[in-house]
Amino acid sequence: MLCLLFISLFYIRKIIIVPNYIFSFVFTGIFSISCVHAASKVAIVIDDMGYRYTDKHALKLPGEITYSILPHTTYGKKLALKANAQQKEVLLHIPMEAENKKRLGPGALTSEMNAQQIEQSLAASFAEIPFAIGINNHMGSHLTQQYQAMAWTMSYLKEHQLIFLDSKTSPNSQAEQAAIDLGVPVQSRHVFLDNHLDSQYIAKQFQQLIRHAQKHHLAIAIAHPHPETVASLTSLIPTLAEHDIELVPLSTLYEKSSIHTASLASD
Numbered sequence: 001m002l003c004l005l006f007i008s009l010f011y012i013r014k015i016i017i018v019p020n021y022i023f024s025f026v027f028t029g030i031f032s033i034s035c036v037h038a039a040s041k042v043a044i045v046i047d048d049m050g051y052r053y054t055d056k057h058a059l060k061l062p063g064e065i066t067y068s069i070l071p072h073t074t075y076g077k078k079l080a081l082k083a084n085a086q087q088k089e090v091l092l093h094i095p096m097e098a099e100n101k102k103r104l105g106p107g108a109l110t111s112e113m114n115a116q117q118i119e120q121s122l123a124a125s126f127a128e129i130p131f132a133i134g135i136n137n138h139m140g141s142h143l144t145q146q147y148q149a150m151a152w153t154m155s156y157l158k159e160h161q162l163i164f165l166d167s168k169t170s171p172n173s174q175a176e177q178a179a180i181d182l183g184v185p186v187q188s189r190h191v192f193l194d195n196h197l198d199s200q201y202i203a204k205q206f207q208q209l210i211r212h213a214q215k216h217h218l219a220i221a222i223a224h225p226h227p228e229t230v231a232s233l234t235s236l237i238p239t240l241a242e243h244d245i246e247l248v249p250l251s252t253l254y255e256k257s258s259i260h261t262a263s264l265a266s267d
Contacts, residue, residue, distance in 0.1 A: 040216075040246070042213050043253055044066065044223060045065075048093060063237050069083075070093045071107030080131075084131050091135055095109070096108065096143040107125045108121075122153070133162065135163075136167050144166065163185040164185070190221065197228040199232050203232065
């Protein structure tokens with residue numbers, strides 16, 4: 001609850017003189033208090049969009065969902081265009097090297113790449129989806145721990161006025177610090193909603209998202225375009241209003257950036 005104090009101050013003195021008498025009148029000001037409710041804000045990012053035709057069903061989710069598209073995938077560009085046509089924000093979901101050495105797919109960044117190679121790879125990904133507002137990492141538990149690689153990544157984002165969302169696949173991620181050092185707007189994921197494709201689990205994680213938003217006034221969740229997730233979120237998202245929480249585009253949480261610690265989840 002945000003309370004604003006409005007003060008209207010004035011001082012008026014009026015003197016009336018009549019024979020043998022002087023009358024003096026003094027008027028002073030008044031003040032009033034007006035309270036305005038400041039809603040907490042939540043952003044939900046749907047990751048891993050692009051490999052499956054069925055990913056399109058995630059575009060039907062209600063509200064200001066942000067979509068993160070895997071570069072150079074079969075349906076990635078088409079899904080990005082549809083999301084953009086719906087005036088939804090789009091990120092690039094850039095594959096980054098993981099500790100477990102999982103296959104990364106096209107457009108990946110690795111610790112073996114130099115600054116020029118990272119720049120060229122990012123440029124090629126953005127050439128495909130030029131209206132993307134920034135990136136978040138797909139996997140990346142190894143690369144995000146490498147400060148130099150993250151600094152090279154942030155240098156590209158800074159030059160092109162893009163944002164970064166740290167998916168927080170490692171507790172030792174250097175991405176946030178590199179972004180701060182390079183002057184790139186950065187936020188971190190707070191909750192993964194669907195590590196298990198079970199409606200009860202997703203509902204439990206959604207409650208965690210609500211609690212985080214109520215405590216910190218903002219929260220960022222990541223989920224994926226699985227049928228179970230889409231079905232659960234379709235019914236859960238409207239309940240945010242019952243808690244005075246507003247679902248917003250991701251970029252709005254960067255205007256007054258407040259970095260919070262995320263819970264750890266694996267790649």
